[in-house]
Amino acid sequence: MKLCVALDLPTKEENLDLIHKIKNYNIWLKIGLRSYIRDGEEFIKDIKKINPDFKIFLDLKLYDIPNTMADAAESIMGLGVDMFNVHASAGRRAMSEVMERLSSYETRPIVLAVTALTSFSEDEFREVYESSIADKADSFAKDAYECKLDGVVCSAYESESIKNITNKNFMTLTPGIRPFGEDAADQQRVADVAFAKRASVDFIVVGRPIYNSEDPALVIQKILEKI
Numbered sequence: 001m002k003l004c005v006a007l008d009l010p011t012k013e014e015n016l017d018l019i020h021k022i023k024n025y026n027i028w029l030k031i032g033l034r035s036y037i038r039d040g041e042e043f044i045k046d047i048k049k050i051n052p053d054f055k056i057f058l059d060l061k062l063y064d065i066p067n068t069m070a071d072a073a074e075s076i077m078g079l080g081v082d083m084f085n086v087h088a089s090a091g092r093r094a095m096s097e098v099m100e101r102l103s104s105y106e107t108r109p110i111v112l113a114v115t116a117l118t119s120f121s122e123d124e125f126r127e128v129y130e131s132s133i134a135d136k137a138d139s140f141a142k143d144a145y146e147c148k149l150d151g152v153v154c155s156a157y158e159s160e161s162i163k164n165i166t167n168k169n170f171m172t173l174t175p176g177i178r179p180f181g182e183d184a185a186d187q188q189r190v191a192d193v194a195f196a197k198r199a200s201v202d203f204i205v206v207g208r209p210i211y212n213s214e215d216p217a218l219v220i221q222k223i224l225e226k227i
Helices: 012-021 033-050 066-079 092-102 122-129 133-146 156-165 193-198 216-226
Strands: 002-006 028-031 055-062 083-087 110-114 151-153 171-174 203-206
Touching (some): 002 216, 055 066, 083 092, 133 151
Parallel strands (some): 028 055, 055 083, 151 171
16 A cells, blocks of 8 residues: 655645655655646656655546547656546546557556545435445446556545455555544545555545644654554
């Protein structure tokens, strides 16, 4: 299991200050939609200047027509990131076109498909997808697996089932991890590190418990000890 720290602070400067404090750890960093729209490719370059060994997950959740998604995926290849994601609900053809477009490259980032956002409650999810979270997450994961993606974004509660219906090496990345029982805030389906380990999660994403701490490095150290 690997730790991925969410860079969700209000300004680029605050995010870079956080990165300086945790630069000596072998971890992943997640650049989300707000940070990327605000700070762009230069932010990725700034991170690499601090520590070129940081692995970067670009969390943009691509969702568009298949050709546009494939074009965007190919553009992402030039950014030097190590992982990005698309929405599984964009459909099998879109996911297949993304992977086909990337197949000509000798190396490529890890590609994940978002199943059910961890902010959804069961009722909210059913309003949109007319299905339970568990059933639809399994279905989306099976689609992503058959379209040759590397894994999915899901909550820790869906991870074990997804691996059972796909492959134990099919990756699961879970946001909404509250390592020490912190408040769930705007997330619904949160879990701690121990639960994520039991569910065979490959990547855990932790944000607020780290960047809201007075000593982010200490929090990371404690999480890594749990991992």
